[in-house]
Amino acid sequence: MAAPLSVKVEFRGGVELLFDGVKKHQVTLPGQEEPWDIRNLLVWIKNNLLQERTELFIQGDTVRPGILVLINDADWELLGELDYQLQDQDRILFISTLHGG
Amino acid sequence: MAARQEVLALQAEVARREEELSSLKQRLAAALLEEQEPTPERPVQVSPLPSKAALSRDEILRYSRQLVLPELGVHGQLRLATASVLIVGCGGLGCPLAQYLAAAGVGRLGLVDYDVVEMSNLARQVLHGEALAGQAKAFSAAASLRRLNSAVECVPYAQALTPATALDLVRRYDVVADCSDNVPTRYLVNDACVLAGRPLVSASALRFEGQITVYHYDGGPCYRCVFPQPPPAETVTNCADGGVLGVVTGVLGCLQALEVLKIAAGMGPSYSGSLLLFDALRGHFRCIQLRSRKPDCAACGERPTVTDLQDYEAFCGSSATDKCRSLQLLSPAERVSVTYYKRLLDSGAPHLLLDVRPQVEVDICRLPHALHIPLKQLERRDPESLKLLGEAIREGKRDAQEGAADSIYVICKLGNDSQKAVKILQCLTAAQVLDPVTVRDVVGGLMAWAAKIDGTFPQY
Numbered sequence: 001m002a003a004p005l006s007v008k009v010e011f012r013g014g015v016e017l018l019f020d021g022v023k024k025h026q027v028t029l030p031g032q033e034e035p036w037d038i039r040n041l042l043v044w045i046k047n048n049l050l051q052e053r054t055e056l057f058i059q060g061d062t063v064r065p066g067i068l069v070l071i072n073d074a075d076w077e078l079l080g081e082l083d084y085q086l087q088d089q090d091r092i093l094f095i096s097t098l099h100g101g
Numbered sequence: 102m103a104a105r106q107e108v109l110a111l112q113a114e115v116a117r118r119e120e121e122l123s124s125l126k127q128r129l130a131a132a133l134l135e136e137q138e139p140t141p142e143r144p145v146q147v148s149p150l151p152s153k154a155a156l157s158r159d160e161i162l163r164y165s166r167q168l169v170l171p172e173l174g175v176h177g178q179l180r181l182a183t184a185s186v187l188i189v190g191c192g193g194l195g196c197p198l199a200q201y202l203a204a205a206g207v208g209r210l211g212l213v214d215y216d217v218v219e220m221s222n223l224a225r226q227v228l229h230g231e232a233l234a235g236q237a238k239a240f241s242a243a244a245s246l247r248r249l250n251s252a253v254e255c256v257p258y259a260q261a262l263t264p265a266t267a268l269d270l271v272r273r274y275d276v277v278a279d280c281s282d283n284v285p286t287r288y289l290v291n292d293a294c295v296l297a298g299r300p301l302v303s304a305s306a307l308r309f310e311g312q313i314t315v316y317h318y319d320g321g322p323c324y325r326c327v328f329p330q331p332p333p334a335e336t337v338t339n340c341a342d343g344g345v346l347g348v349v350t351g352v353l354g355c356l357q358a359l360e361v362l363k364i365a366a367g368m369g370p371s372y373s374g375s376l377l378l379f380d381a382l383r384g385h386f387r388c389i390q391l392r393s394r395k396p397d398c399a400a401c402g403e404r405p406t407v408t409d410l411q412d413y414e415a416f417c418g419s420s421a422t423d424k425c426r427s428l429q430l431l432s433p434a435e436r437v438s439v440t441y442y443k444r445l446l447d448s449g450a451p452h453l454l455l456d457v458r459p460q461v462e463v464d465i466c467r468l469p470h471a472l473h474i475p476l477k478q479l480e481r482r483d484p485e486s487l488k489l490l491g492e493a494i495r496e497g498k499r500d501a502q503e504g505a506a507d508s509i510y511v512i513c514k515l516g517n518d519s520q521k522a523v524k525i526l527q528c529l530t531a532a533q534v535l536d537p538v539t540v541r542d543v544v545g546g547l548m549a550w551a552a553k554i555d556g557t558f559p560q561y
Contacts, residue, residue, distance in 0.1 A: 012378070013310055014338055052480065056336055066332025068376075070389050075327075077392035093389075095378065097328060098305040098312050100340040100423065101194040101282040101350065 005029045005036055005088050009045065013096035015067060020051050029086070038069065039082040041092065057094075068095050130232035133244040147256055147273055150183045150208045160252075164206055177366035178206060184365035185209035187274035189262055189290050191242040192216075193225040193340070193350030194304050194357060195280035200228060201358035202253075203246040207365060209254040210246065211274055214238040215261035216422075221561070225347030261421060262286060264410035267293040276364050278357055279303040282339065282423035284331050285413035289421070291316060291324035292407050295400045302360045302370070304353040307343050309381040311353035314372045314391065315360055317401060321373040325407070326395040334419040334426075341425055349381045430520040435541050439549045442510060452508045453497050455490070457522040458547075462514060466547070466559040476518045479525045487534060494536050507538045514561075516546040 009025045016023045029036050029044060039061060046058055056064065062082060063069060069076040070093040071084055086092075156164070156175060160182075167173050184207050188195050191214040199210055216238050218229040228245040229238060239257035246255045262270070262281075271277055271293040279290045279301055287303070294301040294317050303324065304313040317323040356377065360370045378387045400407045414420055437445075445452065456463060456471040463473050472493050478486040498507055509526065513519040519542035526540040543549070551558040 012380070013312070014307065014343070056333075064333060064336065065330035066328065066336060068327070073387065074390040075392045078390065096336070097332070098307040098310060099282065099284050099287060099337055100307040100343065100345055101190050101192050101280050101305055 002032055002035045004031045005086055005090075007041075007086055007089065008091045009041075009049070010091065010093045011095075012093065013098055015057065015094050015096045018052060018057050019049055025049060036086040037082065038071075038076065038084050038086070038092070041086060042082075063094065066097050068097060069093070070095065127232060130230070133248075147185075147209065147211075150185060150254075153179050153182045155179075156182075160206070167205065172368055173366055177368065180366050181206050181362065182208045184276065185211065185274045186361055186365065187211040187213065187271060187277045188280055189213045189278065189286065190280035190282060191226070191228070191238040192222065192280060192282060193306065193345065193347065194354040195278070196226045196228040196242065197351045197354030198278055198280060198358045198361070199242055199246055200249065201355060202361060203250045203255070205358075205362055206250065207253060207362075209256065209274075211256045211258060211270065212239045212242050212246075213258045213260070213262050213270070214242070215259065221341075225345065225350045227347075227351070262289060264289060264413065267410055268296055271297045271299055274299065276361050277301050278361055280354070280357070283421050284334075284337055284419055285417045285421040287324060288331065288416060289410065289413045292400050292410055295323050295325075295405075295407070296410070300364055300370070300373075302357050302364070304357045306350045306353045307338060307340060307345055309346060309349055311349050311379040311381070312376060313353055313356050313360070313379075314376040315364075315370040316373075318364070318370060318373040320394060322391055322394045323398060323401040325400040326393075326398045326402075327391055329395075329399065331417040334417065337419065339423040339425065341423065346381065349379070352379060352381070425515055426517070427515075428517045428520055431523055431542060435523060436520075436544050437510065437541050438544050439554050442512075442543050442550075443554045445510075451497055452510055453493055455509055455511045455522070456547075457511055457513050457518050462561070465561055468512070468547070468550075471512065476513070476522050479522055482529075482534075487529070491535055494538055498536065507536070509538055509540045511540065511542040512550075513542075513546045515548055516542065516544050519543060519546060 006026070006028050009027050011019050011023055034040065042058060042061070042063070046054055050057060058064065071079050072091050076084060156178060161168065164178055168175060168178055186202055186207055188199050188210060191199065191212050195214070199212065202210060214237070218234050218236055218238055218241050220234055222229060223231065228242045233241040237259035239259040243255040243257040246253060258270070267289055277290060277294050277299050279287060281287060281290065291301060300318040301316040303316055304311065315321065360372060364370050374391050374393065376389050376391050378389065394401060396403050399405060454468060454471040456467060456473045457476040457479065459475050467473070474486045474490060494507065511519040511522045511526070523540045523542045526535065529535045530537055547558065548560055551560045
């Protein structure tokens with residue numbers, strides 16, 4: 001049984017527009033059988049935070065192309081992507097790449 | 102009395118000279134453009150810059166403040182003088198970037214931009230002036246830079262970077278700066294840099310945010326390592342739709358110039374393998390660590406599949422410009438032109454005009470008789486907004502002559518959101534949330550209204 005976790009979830013680069021413009025969310029994830037990883041964090045975000053147009057954030061079981069996931073300021077690719085197990089007080093940032101110039 | 106007369110005479114003289122000055126400025130702008138050769142069919146042939154053994158007395162004076170920096174010194178300045186930089190995009194990022202590179206004494210700047218200067222560019226594209234509106238940005242930038250530093254060789258390319266020309270062009274330069282404004286060009290520039298073995302300093306900006314990193318430098322990741330798949334076209338926002346503050350592109354362009362200078366002078370960049378995020382609203386910089394080069398990357402991996410430049414517009418499902426897209430969600434019968442709507446308005450036929458733009462755009466300009474409900478409220482089926490709309494429809498029906506059709510015309514800035522709104526209103530009437538009513542949208546929106554019907558209506 002994994003204990004409840006408190007994590008900071010942030011959306012930037014325009015992703016926040018899918019979350020009513022709110023960039024920072026202090027989130028408490030309830031205790032559950034399985035450890036919390038990014039895969040089930042995405043499901044939790046989809047069910048609890050996402051206001052509209054899910055497909056602009058999630059495709060399949062991962063984030064859509066063009067969104068970079070950062071775990072404590074490091075590219076999630078360095079930490080196992082969807083399989084990274086969340087720790088209490090982690091900072092998870094979802095950032096859309098910008099293309100304007 | 103005499104004093105009063107002198108004031109009047111001086112005022113007249115000042116006015117006369119101001120007029121003369123303004124006419125001189127116009128002639129200067131025209132002459133600067135005259136100086137430039139017409140756009141060649143093929144990229145200008147440029148020979149390698151000769152190596153330089155020493156700085157002249159004038160150069161020492163000009164660059165003295167940076168020459169006394171031990172990290173740069175004479176050695177670094179000599180390297181800058183023989184360095185060439187290709188700048189892809191002479192817009193909000195490219196202008197400040199090119200300006201600082203020219204000021205610092207970089208030997209040659211290639212300036213790529215297919216677009217022309219528009220008034221809405223001037224708030225952030227600081228090399229272009231009012232007098233050059235309508236002229237090619239590449240030439241306008243080159244003219245500005247020559248005035249700043251005549252020793253820097255500026256090579257304008259007033260054409261789009263294409264898969265046919267990119268590789269040849271990139272190979273002629275030492276460092277490449279991606280200052281473009283669209284996804285296909287970003288993949289094109291990346292692949293050309295990987296194939297040609299050139300470092301790529303890449304920045305972007307939108308609204309109050311900016312991002313900068315260095316790709317394909319000394320074994321670091323390339324753009325495709327980090328973004329193997331392009332984003333869905335409908336998730337990409339351009340500066341015209343999303344807005345951008347000029348200072349934000351300015352800050353990013355300057356950071357880009359710094360990275361280019363450090364690479365060109367041999368100091369090495371700071372953001373290879375990391376991405377700097379700038380949040381101008383919070384005044385916050387955050388540097389995050391990116392992944393390493395991916396062995397399975399399609400461009401720079403061990404067995405690359407990108408061995409040639411491809412069709413990047415097809416790969417990304419979008420065009421290589423930042424111009425607004427035109428959606429086609431409705432049939433022609435569900436749409437009217439601005440000319441049709443103008444006739445309808447003049448005839449006094451009862452109808453409801455629904456403006457679905459965000460409040461911030463309605464604050465800029467509006468048609469006074471329109472009811473305003475933002476598309477976002479309709480998408481959410483906001484009860485307050487639906488009540489307002491329902492009342493407006495019922496009121497319209499009361500006022501309408503017997504037998505007159507009950508119609509709603511939906512308008513927005515360009516005619517994309519209005520189509521989405523028509524789809525929603527059709528659903529709402531079918532579900533009997535709203536009274537039966539015919540809903541159509543106005544093709545081209547308020548910008549078409551400004552262009553074709555009312556020349557005094559603002560364009561933005």
